[in-house]
Each structure stands twice: as C-alpha cells, then as structure tokens.
Amino acid sequence: MTHDAAASADLLALARRIALVAGEHAVEERRRGISVAATKSTPTDIVTAVDRDTEERIRSMILDARPDDGIFGEEEDTHVGSSGLNWVVDPIDGTVNLLYDIPAWSVSIAVVDGPPDPAHWNALAGVVVNPVSGEVFEASLGGGARLGDRELHVNEDVPLNRALVATGFGYAVERRRSQAEVLVHVLPRIRDIRRIGSAALDLGALAAGRLDAYYEIGLNPWDHAAGGLIVREAGGRIGGLRGEAESDRMLVAAAPALFDELTALLEETVV
Ligand code: IPD
Secondary structure, three states: OOOOHHHHHHHHHHHHHHHHHHHHHHHHHHHHOOOEEEEOOOOOOEEEHHHHHHHHHHHHHHHHHOOOOEEEEOOOOOEOOOOOEEEEEEEEEOHHHHHHOOOOOEEEEEEEEOOOOOOOOEEEEEEEEEOOOOEEEEEEOOOEEEEOOEEOOOOOOOOHHHOEEEEOOOOOHHHHHHHHHHHHHHHHHOOEEEOOOOHHHHHHHHHOOOOOEEEEOOOOHHHHHHHHHHHHHOOOEEEOOOOOOOEOOEEEEEOHHHHHHHHHHHHOOOO
16 A cells, blocks of 8 residues: 555544543543553563553544554554554563563554555654653654654664663563573663663654664564654664564664674674
C-alpha cells in the first residue's frame, strides 16, 4: 500500500490524542493505588489492572475512530482488521517502574502498514508518551521526529568507547543470564550503561540525543514499534545482527557509524 505524508501525519495526530488520554487515565489510576493483577512469563513479569484498563481504553478509542484497522497489543488478543493497517500498542511500557512509582514508564502506540512483525511492516506513525514528565516523543514516516516542538536528531560521530549505551533485560532467568554475559563483554568498551526500564523511552531518549545507542535481546514488537520509527526519523539506524532486521533475537539502534561499531562488538559474543 502507498501512503502519503499527510495520511501518516493524520494517523500520528490520532495516535497522539489516544496516547495522551490513555496516559492521563493511567496516572489517575496509579494515584488511586496499584497492585499486581497477574504474572505472565515468570513471577516478575507482571501485569497490573492499570495495564489492562489502559489497553482497553486505547482499543476502544482506536476502534471508534478506525473500525477497519487491526490492533496488536501487549495485554489482549489480536484484533484482526481489514484495512491492512495495524496499531501496535504497549499500554504501559515500564510496568515495573509504574509499580515502584519510578517516573519512567510510557504509553507507546504505533500504526504500521502490514503485519505486526518488524521484518515485514512499514511503520507510518509512532508516539511515546511519558505521562509523568509530560514528554511526547513522536514521528511520522517522512515527517521527522519531534519531542514536543523540538526536532530530534540522534548524536552523530560518537565513537564506541565514548558511547552512553542503554539496554534492558527480560524476565526469564536463562535469558537474563545470557544478557548479563553480553553486558560483561560490552561494558568495558563503552562510556557507560543505562537501564531505564522502558524500551520505548530508551528509543525516544536515543532520538533526543540523551543516549548514544541502545540494544536489547528479547524485545516484543509493541516495545519498539513506535520508538523505532522515532529513531529512524531522527536519523538513526535500527536492525539486528549480521544484516538481519530487528527482532526478538536482537535490536540495536544508534547513529549509522556507531550502529556498525556496536553490532560488530555484539556479533563477537552473541551467536
Ligand atoms: C519491558 C521494558 C523494559 C525491557 C523489557 C520489556 P514491559 O516492557 O520495555 O525496558 O527491558 O524487555 O519487556 O514489560 O514493562 O511492558
């Protein structure tokens, strides 16, 4: 399907409206108190009532406005649409931060053309809202990336040994063990590491020049659909290792030259 910039900008405007309403709702609910509603893949992979209610609200707002689009979200079953467009939704990215009241969680919403699979989709619009700080990171295809009114550009010309690199860890014990091993290889070769706790905010921060690079093994599409477009529109590159597309096997993001250096380093230790 071909898309013009105006259509992507309209989708972004809708995504932004929905994310802001959802974020306000989540803040209100958080104020009233929070508890773990269930666990998912492991006892520390939690879902709160706020995650569920927020996704429900987001879904109903999307379906009201665009009944033919599909929805692929973290907390509920996939809604199959007929338009070819899919909304990729993480109602709360950084759920553990929300639980501990650490102000680094986000609502992340993207609209993609194609299936909810980063190797095959064409992301058209993406918004990442931090409802606590009020920051809104956003991008539309061909329309650039912004933080509020500010146009975003990734940091260029940062060599690997000066790079501030963010990463994250999954919930399964075995995955964490191998992620720790990768970190042991990376940490002595960079400026420092950050673990913010919301992949969507990591990618927004990278686009805004607050980080130089980001990598993580095991991400789900909803963690990076919006943030990935924001990084690309800010001049960054995103992909996996050995020329693969980004996937749950690996996602690396940085300015192009640093992307090459960091992927080469990761390829030494990740098979
Ligand atoms: C998590 C966050 C975290 C990342 C994990 C994700 P969730 O998402 O994005 O930063 O390291 O891999 O699962 O569980 O808070 O939606």
